[in-house]
Amino acid sequence: MPGLVNEKARIVSNDQVGPRLHVMVLEAPVLAKSIMPGQFVHMKVPGAPDHILRRPFSIYARDVQACTVDVLYQEVGTLTRFMPSLACGQEAELIGPIGNQWSAPARFADSACTHALLVGGGVGAAPLFMLAESLRALGCPTDVVLGAQTKDAIIARERYESLLGFEPFCATDDGTYGRAGFCTSLVEERLAQGCAYDGAPYDYLAVCGPEPLMRIVAGYGAQAGVYTEVSMEKRMACGIGACLSCVVDTVDGKRRSCVDGPIFDAAKVVW
Amino acid sequence: MRKPLDTQVNMEVDLGGLRMKNPVTTASGTFAAGREYHDFVDVASLGAVTTKGVSLNGWTGNASPRIAETPSGMLNSIGLQNPGVAHLASEELPWLRSIGATVIVNVSGHSFDEYVEVIGSLDQTGLVDAYEINISCPNVDAGGMTIGTDPASVERVIGMCRAATKLPMIVKLTPNVTDITEIARAAEAAGADALSLINTLLGMAIDVERKKPQLARYVGGLSGPAVKPVALRMVWETYKAVNIPLLGMGGISTGIDAVEFMLAGARAVAVGTANFSNPEATVDVIDGIAAYCERHGVKDVNDLVGALE
Numbered sequence: 001m002p003g004l005v006n007e008k009a010r011i012v013s014n015d016q017v018g019p020r021l022h023v024m025v026l027e028a029p030v031l032a033k034s035i036m037p038g039q040f041v042h043m044k045v046p047g048a049p050d051h052i053l054r055r056p057f058s059i060y061a062r063d064v065q066a067c068t069v070d071v072l073y074q075e076v077g078t079l080t081r082f083m084p085s086l087a088c089g090q091e092a093e094l095i096g097p098i099g100n101q102w103s104a105p106a107r108f109a110d111s112a113c114t115h116a117l118l119v120g121g122g123v124g125a126a127p128l129f130m131l132a133e134s135l136r137a138l139g140c141p142t143d144v145v146l147g148a149q150t151k152d153a154i155i156a157r158e159r160y161e162s163l164l165g166f167e168p169f170c171a172t173d174d175g176t177y178g179r180a181g182f183c184t185s186l187v188e189e190r191l192a193q194g195c196a197y198d199g200a201p202y203d204y205l206a207v208c209g210p211e212p213l214m215r216i217v218a219g220y221g222a223q224a225g226v227y228t229e230v231s232m233e234k235r236m237a238c239g240i241g242a243c244l245s246c247v248v249d250t251v252d253g254k255r256r257s258c259v260d261g262p263i264f265d266a267a268k269v270v271w
Numbered sequence: 272m273r274k275p276l277d278t279q280v281n282m283e284v285d286l287g288g289l290r291m292k293n294p295v296t297t298a299s300g301t302f303a304a305g306r307e308y309h310d311f312v313d314v315a316s317l318g319a320v321t322t323k324g325v326s327l328n329g330w331t332g333n334a335s336p337r338i339a340e341t342p343s344g345m346l347n348s349i350g351l352q353n354p355g356v357a358h359l360a361s362e363e364l365p366w367l368r369s370i371g372a373t374v375i376v377n378v379s380g381h382s383f384d385e386y387v388e389v390i391g392s393l394d395q396t397g398l399v400d401a402y403e404i405n406i407s408c409p410n411v412d413a414g415g416m417t418i419g420t421d422p423a424s425v426e427r428v429i430g431m432c433r434a435a436t437k438l439p440m441i442v443k444l445t446p447n448v449t450d451i452t453e454i455a456r457a458a459e460a461a462g463a464d465a466l467s468l469i470n471t472l473l474g475m476a477i478d479v480e481r482k483k484p485q486l487a488r489y490v491g492g493l494s495g496p497a498v499k500p501v502a503l504r505m506v507w508e509t510y511k512a513v514n515i516p517l518l519g520m521g522g523i524s525t526g527i528d529a530v531e532f533m534l535a536g537a538r539a540v541a542v543g544t545a546n547f548s549n550p551e552a553t554v555d556v557i558d559g560i561a562a563y564c565e566r567h568g569v570k571d572v573n574d575l576v577g578a579l580e
């Protein structure tokens with residue numbers, strides 16, 4: 001396993017893309033090259049010395065040529081509410097690449113993943129995008145379900161559409177775009193109908209989003225007999241496996257979401 | 272992987288019989304057994320690595336959420352999750368030995384006997400340079416702080432540990448007492464070679480939107496820069512009360528922070544929470560102490576100890 005780096009990363013842009021949603025682009029040549037789908041970075045946010053902990057962020061996209069990584073973040077606490085005020089040129093620090101990877105590309109190589117369904121709830125759409133890119137490049141038929149509170153919050157829709165060549169299946173809680181209600185009904189439907197490409201049953205399901213969503217979709221996956229992976233995020237201090245803050249309950253005991261995850265076999269998670 | 276810069280200053284210290292190549296170790300529980308940080312700092316170049324608290328058999332620790340960030344600090348209630356002393360001895364300590372690290376093992380227990388049994392299972396391995404007896408963890412229902420707040424219990428358990436080993440024995444004190452010097456004197460009387468202080472301060476944080484505690488266990492230990500003035504005051508008080516050397520800790524993130532502790536009476540210092548935001552914090556602190564000494568014409572870092580005027 002290649003070692004971790006703590007890379008100084010200049011902020012290239014930091015733009016609002018939806019309600020309480022922002023994309024920060026950072027110049028990080030080492031991480032832009034090395035990070036793999038599912039892995040994340042642990043960011044020291046500049047200009048906030050009272051916040052002594054880093055924050056974990058998944059990588060929404062990377063550009064190896066431009067040496068940049070994109071981080072999609074939502075304002076949820078005092079630090080993420082502060083982050084939109086950061087200006088271009090300020091320097092963050094990113095520890096990475098941390099954690100394991102979605103297993104779909106490896107399973108594709110073993111013919112164990114032939115039809116994939118990716119389910120992203122809210123900002124959970126971000127860490128699935130690099131996986132979608134990777135599956136697309138391999139030629140694995142891949143469908144995407146996105147859920148969000150409202151139309152303006154399904155920010156990843158266009159990126160997925162331009163990647164896939166067709167629109168992802170969308171649901172909004174308030175019915176302003178796509179199916180009205182939670183995206184779980186779309187997942188049920190997809191599992192019943194099979195892959196939009198050829199109607200074949202899915203044999204790989206990846207979910208990232210709020211824990212209740214992941215729990216419900218993991219249940220559907222188990223019912224349908226589809227191998228399901230979830231990306232777990234718990235409050236984290238060190239981010240590198242030392243502090244045991246971010247543990248997830250699994251059938252194998254408590255596992256660190258940072259380095260034993262963040263990707264877990266959903267069948268092993270004790271919800 | 273960073274190492275400390277070369278310096279003309281003598282950085283070596285003796286902490287109750289434990290020779291350290293510089294006065295900086297890690298605070299137990301923030302550094303695992305060092306391996307996780309070895310991409311960032313050469314853990315063999317630290318004065319010592321203090322390992323995560325270990326008990327006889329594994330402990331699963333507390334429910335999540337286990338941490339919460341607070342202004343200039345954090346609360347934790349990990350609850351001494353660890354895989355047990357056999358795992359430490361077979362999987363972690365040999366690696367630390369192989370890279371030449373100086374090793375302090377933090378010893379935990381549910382009962383007095385368990386402390387002794389942990390020491391007993393490590394003492395003949397040759398993989399340990401010193402013990403830190405943890406009678407101060409605020410996050411467990413038995414053992415930990417329940418012992419370290421009562422002088423009679425302290426004397427008894429430390430006396431039992433003393434009889435179990437000839438290696439240097441550091442006793443880690445809790446700040447959650449009315450008078451820390453009373454506990455310090457009890458540990459000294461029972462045969463401690465050194466004292467480490469402070470463990471975390473018991474605290475709490477609440478999510479008002481949900482009307483729920485931020486930690487699953489409601490309360491946890493506060494650490495980070497927020498506790499530094501309290502820690503410094505307790506080191507200074509304890510320095511005046513005992514004759515054994517002190518390992519100071521509590522919010523140290525720079526060399527200047529460390530120098531403050533040494534001037535207050537600490538022979539050595541530990542870097543804890545700072546490792547989380549800065550994985551090179553240990554080496555930054557070593558370099559910062561040396562730079563301070565060079566700037567002030569101090570040739571031997573030991574000259575800083577208790578040099579408060």
